[in-house]
Amino acid sequence: METAPQFFRHGPGPLARLVFFALLSLLLMAIDTRFKYLPEIRQTIAVAIYPLQRLAHLPTTIFDQVSGLFVSRNLVDEIAYLRQQHLADQGQLQLLLALEAENAQLRNLLEAGQRAESKTTMAEILYIPHDPFSRKAILDKGSQAGIQPGQVVVDDVGVVGQITRVYPWLSEVTLITDKDHSVPVQLVRSGLRSMVSGTGEDGTLELRYLAANADIQDGDLLVTSGIDGIYPPGLPVALVSKIESNAAYAFARITCTPAAGVNRNRQVLILSPLPPVPERPVEPIETKPEDKKRGKVGIR
Amino acid sequence: MAFVNSSQQEVLAHVRSRFIVLSLTAALLLNLLPLQGVALLLRPDFVALVVLYWSINQPQRVGMSMAFIMGLLMDVGDASIFGQHALAYSVMAFVALLLHRRLRIFSLRKQVPQVGLLLLSAQLVMLLTGLLANANLPGWDFLLASASGALLWPLLPALVKIPQRRKPDSDAL
Numbered sequence: 050m051e052t053a054p055q056f057f058r059h060g061p062g063p064l065a066r067l068v069f070f071a072l073l074s075l076l077l078m079a080i081d082t083r084f085k086y087l088p089e090i091r092q093t094i095a096v097a098i099y100p101l102q103r104l105a106h107l108p109t110t111i112f113d114q115v116s117g118l119f120v121s122r123n124l125v126d127e128i129a130y131l132r133q134q135h136l137a138d139q140g141q142l143q144l145l146l147a148l149e150a151e152n153a154q155l156r157n158l159l160e161a162g163q164r165a166e167s168k169t170t171m172a173e174i175l176y177i178p179h180d181p182f183s184r185k186a187i188l189d190k191g192s193q194a195g196i197q198p199g200q201v202v203v204d205d206v207g208v209v210g211q212i213t214r215v216y217p218w219l220s221e222v223t224l225i226t227d228k229d230h231s232v233p234v235q236l237v238r239s240g241l242r243s244m245v246s247g248t249g250e251d252g253t254l255e256l257r258y259l260a261a262n263a264d265i266q267d268g269d270l271l272v273t274s275g276i277d278g279i280y281p282p283g284l285p286v287a288l289v290s291k292i293e294s295n296a297a298y299a300f301a302r303i304t305c306t307p308a309a310g311v312n313r314n315r316q317v318l319i320l321s322p323l324p325p326v327p328e329r330p331v332e333p334i335e336t337k338p339e340d341k342k343r344g345k346v347g348i349r
Numbered sequence: 350m351a352f353v354n355s356s357q358q359e360v361l362a363h364v365r366s367r368f369i370v371l372s373l374t375a376a377l378l379l380n381l382l383p384l385q386g387v388a389l390l391l392r393p394d395f396v397a398l399v400v401l402y403w404s405i406n407q408p409q410r411v412g413m414s415m416a417f418i419m420g421l422l423m424d425v426g427d428a429s430i431f432g433q434h435a436l437a438y439s440v441m442a443f444v445a446l447l448l449h450r451r452l453r454i455f456s457l458r459k460q461v462p463q464v465g466l467l468l469l470s471a472q473l474v475m476l477l478t479g480l481l482a483n484a485n486l487p488g489w490d491f492l493l494a495s496a497s498g499a500l501l502w503p504l505l506p507a508l509v510k511i512p513q514r515r516k517p518d519s520d521a522l
Contacts, residue, residue, distance in 0.1 A: 063413070063446050070417045070439040077432030082482055087431050094425040098377065102426065105381040176383035178427040179392060179494070181487030182479035185428045214428070221428045228485055249485040312385060 095216040102187070102219065106175050169318040170194060172202075175219065184227040184247065186210070190319065191218040199279060201320045207285035207308030208232060208273060209317055222317075225286065225307055226251060234286050235274035239264045242274050245287055245305060252310070254287045256303035261294040263301065271305060278323060285309075369411060372399050372509060373419060381426055390490050393498030396423055397471050400438055401464065402505055404445040405452055416442035433478050441471040457503040465499030 061069075081087050172190040190196050192215045202209040202222045210224040223230050228249035234256075235242045241264060245254050259265065269289040275282025287305035294301040376395035384392055396419050403411035420435030427434065444467055445452075452460055472495050480486065 063443055066413050067439060067443040070413050071436060074417070074420070074432035074436035074439065077435070078430050078478060078482070081431035091425055091431060094422060098381075098422055098426055101374065101378050102381050105378050106383055109383055174383075176381055177385065177389065178429070179380075179384075179389055179394075180427050180429045181491045182475075182482070182484035183429065187428065229483075 091214075092216060095219065099216070099218055102175055106189075168321040170196065170321070172196075172220075172317055172319050174315045174317060182249075183229075184210075184224040184249065184251070185213075186222050186224060188212075188220045188222055188317065188319070189218070191216045191220050193217050196220050196319060197322060200322055201280055201284075202317050203284060203320060204309045204314060204317050207287075208280065209309045211279070212319065220319075226254060232280060232286055233274045233277045234271040235282075236265065237270045237272055238266070239269075241265065242276070243271075245271055251312075252306060254305040254307055256289070256305060258300050259303055261296070261299065261301045265289060265292060265301075265303060267292060270308075278325070281320065281323060366410070369403055369407070372403075373415075375399075377419070377422060377426070380423065390493055391497050393494050393501055394468065394471070395498075396434075397438060397441060397468055398498050398501065398505060399509075400442060401445055401467055402509060404442045405449045406506075408446055408449050411442075412446060413439045413442045430478065430482055433475055433482075436478060437471040437474040440474050441467055444470055457506060461499050461502050464502045465495055468495040468498045 077087065170190060172188040172194075175187045175189050177186050186209075188196075188202070196212060196215050198212050198215055200212045202212060208225055210222045210227070210230065212220050213223040214221040224247070225232055225245070226247040226249070228247050231244045231246040233242070234245045241259075243256055243259055245256055248255050256265075256271075267289055271286045271289070273280040273282055273284045273286055285308040287307050289303060290306045291304040292301055293303075373396070376399040379395040380392075382392075400411065400416045400419055404413075404416065416438035417435045420433075420438040421431070423429075423434040423438075424431050448463075448467075452463060455463070469492065472492060476487070476491070
């Protein structure tokens with residue numbers, strides 16, 4: 050297809066350029082998805098567009114500050130409410146401290162490992178990318194604030210997601226509703242352990258591969274089980290909202306609603322990483338066949 | 350070169366590169382605005398729109414290379430697969446480059462459906478790459494961004510052409 054007279058053209062023709070750019074971007078995509086080997090280029094671009102990301106957030110910040118000037122009448126009510134809440138929370142906290150001490154003592158007696166304490170960093174959601182293929186959010190804290198990939202993000206109600214990519218001043222959190230994201234959970238009522246996976250749609254999670262006769266009901270609360278060494282145990286994740294068990298299938302279709310969400314509030318907490326899980330014990334190398342068998346059974 | 354300029358319907362001042370870069374930066378800024386819910390669904394891809402505008406009206410200046418670079422920036426900004434936007438914008442710029450003479454014959458309003466199709470081509474490329482990367486098929490509202498972008502098209506040249514028209518006047522005086 051001729052687009053311009055020959056003497057106006059400089060360089061290769063449009064089709065050649067298209068092929069070049071298409072191959073280049075396909076190559077980049079392949080490297081990015083299969084080998085995860087492009088952090089430097091991404092980091093450079095991220096630093097370059099960081100001022101724009103901040104600037105885009107500026108109207109929100111200004112709006113917050115300006116509207117803060119006008120809500121002073123509600124402040125009295127709010128302070129009264131918060132005082133009451135604080136008092137109630139204090140009471141709960143006293144109880145919690147006592148329980149914590151008791152728990153530590155009991156764990157000592159049982160010689161069980163101590164529960165890890167986690168510190169938190171507060172961060173604000175800068176924006177939610179308009180990408181229909183993944184569920185992510187951009188936070189305003191990055192590696193300069195000590196954020197690392199793998200840290201867990203929560204809000205005041207439950208788990209929001211996990212940090213998957215870190216830039217100097219920003220980080221990307223993959224929400225639990227992302228299709229490729231799973232959280233190990235436990236049913237509070239029955240203690241059943243499973244994995245809850247995102248579906249790629251907002252506000253829907255899925256419990257896969259649970260037997261049709263599993264002990265599960267509508268409204269059951271799922272909390273993190275903590276056996277993965279990434280999510281601290283006991284954080285609310287989702288509520289079971291719909292159970293379809295069909296005798297034709299081996300597994301029930303269980304839909305859940307996430308407890309937390311990025312649409313409700315803009316502030317989230319980033320939990321510090323848990324201490325590393327102890328190494329798996331090394332399988333003893335035995336020469337006798339019967340000993341080898343026994344050793345394997347002992348470990349698994 | 351003078352022949353090319355005089356053959357155009359409207360004599361425009363030489364577009365400064367600085368201005369092209371500025372408009373692309375502004376589009377990127379608009380794409381990064383913190384929106385939620387319906388506003389996020391309806392938000393057109395401003396970068397695609399501005400890249401399209403320049404590759405139709407200034408094909409010698411803004412072409413596939415610029416589209417590719419803007420795509421890489423959007424990939425990082427949108428946290429998508431590295432190269433997804435880049436491929437989509439390059440394909441869109443290529444089609445725009447093929448059709449730019451034909452498109453310029455039409456009035457702005459008649460350009461709307463064609464621009465809608467061009468924006469759609471970019472979204473379809475994104476859809477294909479997304480599906481290849483194992484994503485779910487998004488809902489039909491994914492395509493609303495193309496429609497809103499096409500509807501914005503008649504307003505865009507008015508904004509972009511303001512600094513270009515002023516220049517010949519100041520030269521005449």
